[in-house]
Amino acid sequence: MITIITGPEIMIQSLKILPKVDRLTAFFDAFELEASLEPPPISDGRARLFVIGEPGGPAERIVLHPRGDTSPEPSALITAAVDFEGTHNPLMNALPDRVVVDVNDIPTLRDTTAAFMAEALESRCGRSAALNRLCEVIVLLILRSAIDRGATGPGLLAGLSHPALHRALVAMHDAPARAWNSDDLATAAGMSRSHFMALFRDVVGTTPQAYLTGWRLILARRKLDKGAKVKAVARQVGFGSAAAFSRAFFRKFGDWPSVRS
Structure with missing residues (x-):
């Protein structure tokens, strides 16, 4: 608790310092996330995640289409289908149709995306498991960014x-x-x-x-x-x-x- 003293009359006001709470873990505990690399998207209801950048260069931004019905993104280096149980997951349903995040704005996202690209472009043992784990972190960071930015209308976000x-x-x-x-x-x-x-x-x-x-x-x-x-x-x-x-x-x-x- 803190005390604020202001003005000539010495006004005293007590304010509680509330502990931070985790806004995302409950969704990752309740809903399973799976990712798979594939050719250009098809309309199967799964979300689509595009890693965007210049050919041969690093990722520049991530584009997430939560509801999956979309055309391929220009300059996509990697396309992944993401199943985060969007038909039941209220947080995925709360997102706009297209979420764009600049990877350079979030150092953790930049580094995770680089690791994701490295795994996607090489056939190494444990590749599928690594892609799922890295994609889960990418989606978490995108959701965190979306929450930080807020929403223009009423809803869960x-x-x-x-x-x-x-x-x-x-x-x-x-x-x-x-x-x-x-x-x-x-x-x-x-x-x-x-x-x-x-x-x-x-x-x-x-x-x-x-x-x-x-x-x-x-x-x-x-x-x-x-x-x-x-x-x-x-x-x-x-x-x-x-x-x-x-x-x-x-x-x-x-x-x-x-x-x-």
Whole structure:
């Protein structure tokens, strides 16, 4: 806590110094990322990542098309198909159709892209594993850059970019099963309840409870797809009963979770 003393009347105000929170790890924990090199893109729903530069020279920028339906980028040195479960991953869905990052603006991205190009252009043992790991770092750095730049309209990206609201979002992402209420989330964001509720709707485009329910259901679908049982999943993502979970699941996805169990 710090104390600020200003003016002739010596006004004293206490401010809490909130710890930094990680806005990306929950997405990398929840969704699997795979990358593969391929000829010019096709419309298969996977994201496309282009390494752009002059022939024989270093990479100059990275272009990411999160939804994959695109024509080849001019001057692409390498094209990779990236599957980060875009149909289910809300962060990928929140990105604009084309994200461009200058690699020289981010030293870590420049070095990682150089290593990615070296692996892509040589047939060495462990090449596939190396490409996946390096591509994961590249995508992480692109997402970090997108969050830093923010968004022009309401949505998840705008919420993660907000200096206070992102704390409430991260709290929900990291502990979806917790019985979060509006007061808890406002406290996480360092705001009054009324200010938090109004600002969250304006910036994210929905209410905190609606966002939390959506996040829980997205995680639940991932678990069910992997063979988990409905009752266990309902409990793991914070629903009071399997019946309540099933009704919410049907409202969001249009089918019943029992079909997947």
